[in-house]
Amino acid sequence: MKKGYPRFFLLPGLILLIAIIIFPLLFTIRVTFSSWNVSQTGLNFIGGANWAEMVRDTRYWGSLLRLFYLSFLTVAIQYALGFAIALFAWKGIAARRFFRVLWLIPMMTTPSLMAIIWRSIFTEDIGALNGLLSRVGLDPVNWLTESGPANVAITIAEVWQWTPFMFLILLAGLLSLPKEPFMAAAIDGASAWKTFARVTFPMMAPISIGAIMIRLIDASKIFDSVFTMTRGGPGNATETPAAYIFQRSLQDFQIAYGSTLALTYLILAIVTLTIIGKVFARLSKPRGI
Amino acid sequence: MYKVLKATFITIWSLFVLFPIMWAVTTSFKPESAVVNGATFIPFLEFQPSLIGWKAILPGPDSITNLFTPTLNSLIVTAGATAISLIFGSLAAYGLSRFTYGWKNYSNADIIFFFVSQRIMPPVVLAIPFFLLLKQLKLLDTHLGLILVLTSGLMPIVVWLMVDFFNALPREIDEMAMLEGCNPIQAFFRTILPLSKPGLTVAGMFCVIFGWNDIFFALTLTATKVLTLPVAVIALNGTVTPYWILAASTVFSIIPLVGLAFVIERFLSRGSLGGAVR
Amino acid sequence: MSLILKNVSVTSEKDGVILDDISFEFKPGRIYILIGRTTSGKTSLMRAIAGLLPIDSGQITMNGEDFDEKPIWERDVAVVYQQFINYPNKTVLENVEFPLFRKGMSKTEAREAALVSISKVGLSDYLDRKPAQLSGGQQQRVALARSLSRKSHIMLLDEPLMNLDYKLREQLRVEFKEIFNSQKDAVTIYATTEPPEALILGAEILVMHEGRIIQYGSPTEVYEKPQSTTVARVITDPPMSILPVSISNGEIRFGDGYAQPIPAKMKNFKEGRYQVGIRANDIEIAKSGGEKGTISLVEVSGSETLVYVDTPSGEIVLQMEGIHDVKVGESISIELPGNRLFLFETTGALCVSPDSAGE
Numbered sequence: 001m002k003k004g005y006p007r008f009f010l011l012p013g014l015i016l017l018i019a020i021i022i023f024p025l026l027f028t029i030r031v032t033f034s035s036w037n038v039s040q041t042g043l044n045f046i047g048g049a050n051w052a053e054m055v056r057d058t059r060y061w062g063s064l065l066r067l068f069y070l071s072f073l074t075v076a077i078q079y080a081l082g083f084a085i086a087l088f089a090w091k092g093i094a095a096r097r098f099f100r101v102l103w104l105i106p107m108m109t110t111p112s113l114m115a116i117i118w119r120s121i122f123t124e125d126i127g128a129l130n131g132l133l134s135r136v137g138l139d140p141v142n143w144l145t146e147s148g149p150a151n152v153a154i155t156i157a158e159v160w161q162w163t164p165f166m167f168l169i170l171l172a173g174l175l176s177l178p179k180e181p182f183m184a185a186a187i188d189g190a191s192a193w194k195t196f197a198r199v200t201f202p203m204m205a206p207i208s209i210g211a212i213m214i215r216l217i218d219a220s221k222i223f224d225s226v227f228t229m230t231r232g233g234p235g236n237a238t239e240t241p242a243a244y245i246f247q248r249s250l251q252d253f254q255i256a257y258g259s260t261l262a263l264t265y266l267i268l269a270i271v272t273l274t275i276i277g278k279v280f281a282r283l284s285k286p287r288g289i
Numbered sequence: 290m291y292k293v294l295k296a297t298f299i300t301i302w303s304l305f306v307l308f309p310i311m312w313a314v315t316t317s318f319k320p321e322s323a324v325v326n327g328a329t330f331i332p333f334l335e336f337q338p339s340l341i342g343w344k345a346i347l348p349g350p351d352s353i354t355n356l357f358t359p360t361l362n363s364l365i366v367t368a369g370a371t372a373i374s375l376i377f378g379s380l381a382a383y384g385l386s387r388f389t390y391g392w393k394n395y396s397n398a399d400i401i402f403f404f405v406s407q408r409i410m411p412p413v414v415l416a417i418p419f420f421l422l423l424k425q426l427k428l429l430d431t432h433l434g435l436i437l438v439l440t441s442g443l444m445p446i447v448v449w450l451m452v453d454f455f456n457a458l459p460r461e462i463d464e465m466a467m468l469e470g471c472n473p474i475q476a477f478f479r480t481i482l483p484l485s486k487p488g489l490t491v492a493g494m495f496c497v498i499f500g501w502n503d504i505f506f507a508l509t510l511t512a513t514k515v516l517t518l519p520v521a522v523i524a525l526n527g528t529v530t531p532y533w534i535l536a537a538s539t540v541f542s543i544i545p546l547v548g549l550a551f552v553i554e555r556f557l558s559r560g561s562l563g564g565a566v567r
Numbered sequence: 568m569s570l571i572l573k574n575v576s577v578t579s580e581k582d583g584v585i586l587d588d589i590s591f592e593f594k595p596g597r598i599y600i601l602i603g604r605t606t607s608g609k610t611s612l613m614r615a616i617a618g619l620l621p622i623d624s625g626q627i628t629m630n631g632e633d634f635d636e637k638p639i640w641e642r643d644v645a646v647v648y649q650q651f652i653n654y655p656n657k658t659v660l661e662n663v664e665f666p667l668f669r670k671g672m673s674k675t676e677a678r679e680a681a682l683v684s685i686s687k688v689g690l691s692d693y694l695d696r697k698p699a700q701l702s703g704g705q706q707q708r709v710a711l712a713r714s715l716s717r718k719s720h721i722m723l724l725d726e727p728l729m730n731l732d733y734k735l736r737e738q739l740r741v742e743f744k745e746i747f748n749s750q751k752d753a754v755t756i757y758a759t760t761e762p763p764e765a766l767i768l769g770a771e772i773l774v775m776h777e778g779r780i781i782q783y784g785s786p787t788e789v790y791e792k793p794q795s796t797t798v799a800r801v802i803t804d805p806p807m808s809i810l811p812v813s814i815s816n817g818e819i820r821f822g823d824g825y826a827q828p829i830p831a832k833m834k835n836f837k838e839g840r841y842q843v844g845i846r847a848n849d850i851e852i853a854k855s856g857g858e859k860g861t862i863s864l865v866e867v868s869g870s871e872t873l874v875y876v877d878t879p880s881g882e883i884v885l886q887m888e889g890i891h892d893v894k895v896g897e898s899i900s901i902e903l904p905g906n907r908l909f910l911f912e913t914t915g916a917l918c919v920s921p922d923s924a925g926e
Contacts, residue, residue, distance in 0.1 A: 005473040009384030013377035013444060014400070020441040021407060024418035031418070085302055088295050099299070101554045102306055108546040108553075110502045110519050113539045117313045120532045128312050131328025160309065192291065221411045224504055228523055242505075245413045250509050255417060262414040269409055461652040464619055467639045468646050469717070470669030483656045 032260040038253035050260040060261055063241045064268065070151065070240065071219035074158040079212055081159065082166025083204075087196070089167075090174045107164040111157075115228035118157045119144070122229070147237035150230055154238050157225045162218075166211055173207035174200075209280045216276065220269045241265045313543075316536035317342045324532050342537035353534070356541060359521035363501055365432050366517060370439035371496040375489060377440075378447025383477055385448070386455035387463065404448040407441065412505035415441065420509050430512045438506050443496045450495070454488030455481070494553060501546060518542050568595045568630055570721055570754045575615060575625035577778075585611045587778040589625070593754045595720065598747050600765040601758040603775035603801055609758040612775070613723045616756070617644045629721065644721040645714035649729050651706035653698040653713070659685065660694040663713045670717070684716035685709075687746065704735045715746065722747070722755045728764070736764075744768055762804040766790060774798050791922035796842060796915040805847045805873055809911070810880040812843045819843065819908075822880030825858045830905035832919045841918070844909035847873070850885035853902040858883075862897050876901060 032050050034043045054060060085103065093099060106114075121128040122143035130140035143149045181203065185195045201208075223242035226232055232239030232247075245265065249258020315332055316324065323329045323336035332338050344351040381404070384390070385397050419438050420429070428434030458481060466476035507517040516524075522538045570593040577586040586608050593599055601609040614620035616627060618639035627634040634642060653662050660678075663685055667677035685691055688708040698706050707727060714722060724743075728736045744767070747755045759765055765772050766786045773783040774793075782794045793799035799807045812819050815838045818826040860878035867873075872887045876899055885901060893899070910919035 006384055006388035006390065008474060009380045009388070009477070010390060010400070013381030013404075013448070016373075016377055017404065017407065017441065017444055020437060021410065021415070024415050024422060027418045027422070028414065081302070084298065088299055093295075093299065097554065099303065101550055102303060104550045104554060105310065105547055106306055108498060108550045109543045110504075110546070112502070112504045112519050113522055113542050114309060116522070116526050116535050116539055117309050117316075119526075120316060120536065121309060121312060126324055126327055126532075128308075128328045128330070131330070160305065164306075217408050220409070223412070224502075227504075228526060242411055242413045246416075246505075246509075249413070249417050250420065255421070259417050262411070262417060265411055266409075266414045269411065270406070273409055459650075459652070461648055461650065462654065464639075465646070465648075465652050465654075468617060468642075468644055469666035469713075470640050472638070472640050480654055 028259045028263055031256050032263055034256045036255040037257070041255075050257050053257065054260050054264060057261070059236055059239070060241070060244060062236065063239045063244045064265070066151075066238070067220065067222060067240045068272075070154065070158075070222060071216060074155055074162070075212060075215045075219050077155070077159050078163045078166045078215060079208070082163045082211075083170050083208075085163070085167050086170040086174055087200075089171055103164050103167060105164075106161050107168075109161070111161050112224040112228045114161060115157060115225040118153065118225070119229045122153045144230055145234050147234060150234060150238045154222075154225055154229065157229060158219070158222070161225070162215060166215060169211040169214075170204070170207065173204055173211075177203055205284045209284060213273070213277055213280065217273060220273065313536050313540050316532055317540050319533050319536075321531065321533070339533075342531075342533035345534045346538050346541060354521070354525060354538075356518065356521060356538060359516045359518040360542075360545075362432070362511075362515050363518040366435050366439065366507075366515070367497055367500040369432065369436040370443055370500045371493055373436065373440050374443035374447045374496050375493055378444045378492070379451050379485070379489065380477075381444075382448045382451035383455050383481065385452050387460065387473075401448065401452055404445050407445040408449075410442075412442070412503075416505060416509045419506070423510060429510060430514050432515055435506060435510055435515060435517075438510060439500050439503060442503070443500055446495050446499070447492045450492045451485075451488055454485065458484060490556065494549070497549065498546065568720065568752060568754075569593060570616065571626075571628050572616075573626045573628075575612075575622050575627060577611060577615060577620060577623050584778050585620075586615060586622070589778075589780060591773070591780060591783070593756065595754050596751045597770040598744075598755045598757060598768055600769035600772045601756060601775055602760065602762065602765045602772060605760060606777075607775040607801075608778040609775050610725055611778070613646070613725055613756065613758060616721065617646055617723060618642050642721075643717075643719045644723060645717050645719040647707070647710050647714050647722075647724045647727045649726045651698070651703060651710055651730070653706055653709050655698055658695050658697055659690060659701070659709050659712075662698070662709055663716050666713060666717045680716050681712075684712040687715060688712045688742075704731050704739065707731065707739075711746075715750075718753070720753050722750065722753050724755070724757045726758050726760065729760075740764060740767055762790075762802050765802070772802075774801055776801065792917060792920045793909075794917050796844065796911050799844055799909065799911075799917075803846055805884050805886060807844045807846055807909070808850070808881070808883040808885075809842050809844045810878075810883070811840065811913075812880070813840045814838050819905075821858060822878065823859075825879075827903065827905055830908060832921070833908075833910050836910065836918060840913050842911040842913060842915070843903075844911060845883075845903050845907055847884045847886035849904060849907035850883065851902045851904065852885075852887075853900040855900075857900040857902045859898065859900050862893060862895050862899055865893055865895060874899070 030043065033045055033047065035046045035049070036042065089096075089099070124130060124140060124142055124145060127143065129143065133140055141149050143153050177200075181199050182195065185199050190198070221242055222240045223246070226238055226240050226243045227246070230238045232243045236244075241261070242265075245258055245261045248254050248261065312330075315330065318332060318338040318340070319329065319336055320339035320341060329335040341351070345353045346356050348355070348357070385401055390397055390400060415438065423429045423431075423434045423438075426434075428437075462480055462484075463473070463476045466480045467473065471479060502519065503517075504519050504523060507520045508523070511517065511520065519542060522535070522542055525538055526535060572589050572591050572593075575586055575589045576584075578584050589612065601612065603609050611620055615622050616634075618634065618637070629642070654665065657665065660681060663681040664677045667680055672680065682691070685694065688711050690705060690708055690712065693701065693705065698709060701709065711727070728739055731739065743757075747757075757768060769786055771783060772786055772789045773780050774789060775781065776797050782789055782798045789798070789802055793802055796809050799809065810821060812821055814820075814829060814833070814836060817829050817834075819829055819833075820826045858878050858880070860876040860883065862874055863877045863882070864875035865872065866875075867890055870889065872889070872891045872893070874885050874887065874891075874893055876883045876885065878901075883901065907921050908919075909917070909921060911917055
């Protein structure tokens with residue numbers, strides 16, 4: 001089109017974003033080759049020492065692996081639950097308005113603050129959950145002081161927080177589906193399960209993939225619940241990369257080393273998510289969707 | 290059979306959703322004895338409600354913390370970041386929808402991907418350099434500093450949502466405006482923007498939610514003056530604060546956004562969300 | 568005051584040649600009809616004139632001014648689209664006033680001019696309605712009013728009646744003709760795919776095919792003397808049947824040996840292969856003899872029946888008045904009256920037209 005008009009629209013936002021993102025990123029890259037920490041600030045050059053140390057950092061790699069499992073697990077549960085609720089809500093429920101508001105609420109709460117509440121629920125001696133368990137005659141569980149239960153606790157908090165998000169997107173998707181295939185299935189006498197497996201699910205594929213990708217991207221950054229509920233504990237049992245890096249770089253003030261971890265974290269996240277995205281894209285194509 | 294399944298499922302899920310909230314609310318009204326001696330659940334039956342939690346956070350003689358200033362800070366910062374993201378993001382999204390940009394080998398799709406992929410950036414990666422940078426610029430612990438940094442995470446969302454939205458508005462409308470004497474900027478402001486309210490509302494809603502709830506940047510980039518609400522409450526959590534006070538603070542902090550939930554629900558029932566989120 | 572196109576060409580990577588070396592002069596005060604199939608380039612030509620489609624080579628000038636210097640919003644071109652485009656959030660009155668404010672008119676002037684146009688299209692009772700509250704025909708009239716009120720020097724209408732129902736189309740066609748005949752200093756270009764529309768409305772018809780103008784002239788000229796088989800197919804509805812034949816021994820021979828005496832107009836042509844064309848309503852059912860064929864399709868449309876017949880020479884379409892009970896698969900004998908035949912070269916060029924005094 002004419003001269004400067006297209007630029008007027010795109011450039012301000014693009015430049016702002018580049019300024020906010022690229023320069024800090026470049027700085028981070030540079031800093032990883034220095035030894036900036038609490039006792040020595042400033043950009044010196046020490047070669048790849050930080051990188052070498054990172055490779056030996058088992059706590060870091062442990063946190064990455066943990067994040068991998070955690071994000072997949074939570075997103076899978078959120079997807080299954082969210083889809084189920086969306087399916088039920090799709091055909092209409094009584095008191096629709098009430099439920100819609102209710103189910104929207106977790107998403108609107110502040111994750112880190114709800115994590116405080118979850119802490120009060122999961123606390124061993126005076127927490128709500130153990131209280132309930134003992135009232136029904138079951139043994140209390142060491143939610144926050146044992147590694148397994150602690151991860152379960154985090155998972156529960158994440159599922160509570162984000163399933164409504166999945167639910168919203170999936171419901172919007174269901175509502176936008178054309179009616180004809182369903183009428184055809186009904187005429188053919190398909191059972192509810194068959195209709196779901198052969199009609200609903202395939203037609204929802206693009207939306208499902210979109211929703212899962214969005215949630216995976218957010219799940220790859222899990223920090224809030226871990227930081228407030230368990231501080232990564234017990235020990236490092238629930239520590240995610242974000243929590244670990246936060247501690248190393250902004251609390252222990254090892255800027256250079258922390259930046260190295262952060263940069264690797266970013267690269268791994270981009271690579272993994274891109275691969276997953278491409279896999280999904282390929283999965284949805286051959287079926288002619 | 291199906292109906293039973295459905296009813297059970299919905300009931301269980303609703304109870305699950307309600308539980309933490311009810312727990313938080315009841316706990317905020319518990320006296321010390323109702324917490325320290327083991328979990329209690331039902332007010333009046335298992336304990337007598339007390340206002341010590343609330344008194345501790347609201348202004349008054351028993352107050353141990355001020356939550357109003359942080360609330361104000363959160364409002365300013367969220368509003369600022371949302372406004373900037375909406376403005377710059379929508380303009381960029383409109384450009385990407387209507388014009389073809391081609392620098393070297395980068396197409397429109399690539400540029401959109403660049404914007405949207407910023408969501409992948411873990412806050413921790415940016416927090417470190419920003420901490421140092423803002424320190425240099427003396428923007429640490431300022432509203433402006435935090436607003437700018439939050440924008441980096443919010444603009445991608447706006448671009449992502451609004452590009453799809455603008456693509457759905459017929460090009461012929463802006464074409465018609467141009468044929469009738471508007472240059473592209475006038476065409477945008479006079480004809481497309483008035484039609485964009487649903488999209489902007491949804492985008493704005495996401496901005497507000499993510500902006501208000503951010504703790505990462507708020508934690509690292511603010512200290513005392515621009516403390517935001519979530520950070521203030523987390524600070525309470527860090528010191529050994531009793532649960533009834535923590536519960537009261539949490540409930541207090543959550544109220545604004547939960548209120549927003551009612552507004553959004555009304556919006557949803559008008560069907561506007563379906564179109565904007567594809 | 569003319570709109571002149573010189574050697575205008577547009578190519579795209581995806582679709583190939585869109586406009587192929589178009590040169591034409593559009594004079595003000597007349598209605599030009601662009602007729603052609605859907606991909607023939609009619610819309611592209613209009614978009615190029617409006618500035619919505621950048622041209623790769625050539626020149627467009629209006630009143631001597633080169634359009635290359637002028638962006639869309641300075642070109643004074645009015646467009647009525649196929650899809651009833653109006654501003655959804657403005658009322659009918661606001662819609663029509665909008666371009667007038669853009670031109671710099673004051674509030675009162677704009678309102679007056681808008682009201683005049685709105686009454687011309689018969690919507691004076693609907694001033695406060697929004698487009699979504701109007702029917703398709705009314706919406707298109709608002710679009711029309713908006714374009715008229717601007718008094719632009721170039722008016723482009725791209726198949727504006729296509730999305731309306733049959734009766735409305737007939738009605739609006741008549742109204743259009745009256746309205747546009749009164750636009751004395753504007754160039755009006757109207758695109759359509761329907762021959763009847765072209766013939767009713769046009770002062771001059773441009774036949775387009777594959778990005779080129781393949782014939783132009785008055786409706787009578789184009790209808791009676793289509794320069795090529797392509798034009799003949801585009802301008803007739805139902806399409807003219809065209810069959811390969813050979814001329815020898817004073818006869819026209821068709822595919823299976825069926826032969827007719829050669830009509831007087833064609834006597835002077837050399838022996839050899841040609842193509843023969845005949846309009847659907849000129850074909851008759853033979854009472855005796857005639858070309859034989861089998862019916863492959865029967866379409867009842869309005870008050871006519873279209874019968875598609877497979878003959879050894881090719882497919883023939885004939886049009887019969889009234890509704891007839893003919894069935895697919897039946898045999899049928901048809902007569903191709905010699906004095907109604909067109910003769911074309913094998914290349915497609917016109918040799919003889921039945922309506923004019925020979926070539």
